[in-house]
Amino acid sequence: MRLLAIVEYDGTDFSGFQLQVRPQGHPAEGQRTVQAELERAVLAATGQPARIAGSGRTDTGVHAAGQVIHFDSEAPLAHDPPRLLRAVNAHLPADVALRHVVLAPPGFHARFDARSRTYCYRIWNSGVPSPLLRRHTYHVHAPLDVERMADAVRCLLGVHDFVAFSAQHRGVGTRRRVLHAAVRSLNVSWASPRGIWHNYGRHAAVSRLGGSASGAAGALANPDAPPEASGATGVAVDSGQERLVEIEIEADAFLRHMVRRIAGTLLRVGWGRLAPAEFGAILASGNKELAGPTAPAQGLCLERVTYNL
Secondary structure, three states, X not given: OEEEEEEEEOHHHOOOOOOOEOOOOOEXXXXXXXXXXXXXXXXXXXXXXXXXXXXXXXXXXXEEEEEEEEEEOOOHHHHOHHHHHHHHHHOOOOOEEEEEEEEOOOOOOOOOOEEEEEEEEEEEEOOOOOOOOOOOOEEEOOOOOHHHHHHHHHHHOEEEEOHHHOOOOOOOOOEEEEEEEEEEXXXXXXXXXXXXXXXXXXXHHHHHOOOOHHHHHHHHOOOOOOOOOOOOOOOOOOHHHOEEEEEEEEEOOOOOOHHHHHHHHHHHHHOOOOOHHHHHHHHHHOXXXXXXXXXXXXXXXXXXXXXOO
């Protein structure tokens, strides 16, 4: 019987999704892949080997929140998908997990039956890096004009030759249909330093005045006080400038590095180095040399795969 599963993984420590094999058909040594981990876990859980087929390949360092796979199994455990999910997850490492497992419709294929795929590229736009977000975002210091980026990305809608934004060459099937393209900004709230500086300044002032709260205002103006306590501006990063910028694209299929090349070029738009119309001209030209660099892999995530089931 055929089973369908949704897989989530942190791609940081994987050499992509697809199993790497040598010409002799043996797995490549030192190449840790999501597919290899899944096949190892299914074998451990069911006692039977199974070949995993994914909806698409993600490159080294790319993540997935909604990768779709299918595999065939006649093991007794395969007749109980909830138990199978728990058993397989028990044998998977911490950076990959099955989110759902169900019986697949007759003849279902995770790759060939997919109607569309949605990727999201995330940028941490802040003057200060975020250790918590570093594995899943690309840190960009300079402020981005998100409205200009959103204006530029609209030209991707429809059917186009995306060779300018890919690692492939023209003439090898580089036309794709984009169903949705958007750029949005999300404010991220970290702990505000203002209360900390305020309390520090007040308590320090009271202490220096021998506990007299009435003299606190004068002490706060003391040139020997820390600049934070004196209310100096520019010391703490403005939380309004810290934000997550998301580039989301849904298409019938994607070329290798397509979203990352689009993201790298949109950054130039956000910095004011390219006009939105120039971004569209690069797409139409098919000239890779005009496009921006390929953005780093850690910002990219396969969000979901859509089917007509």
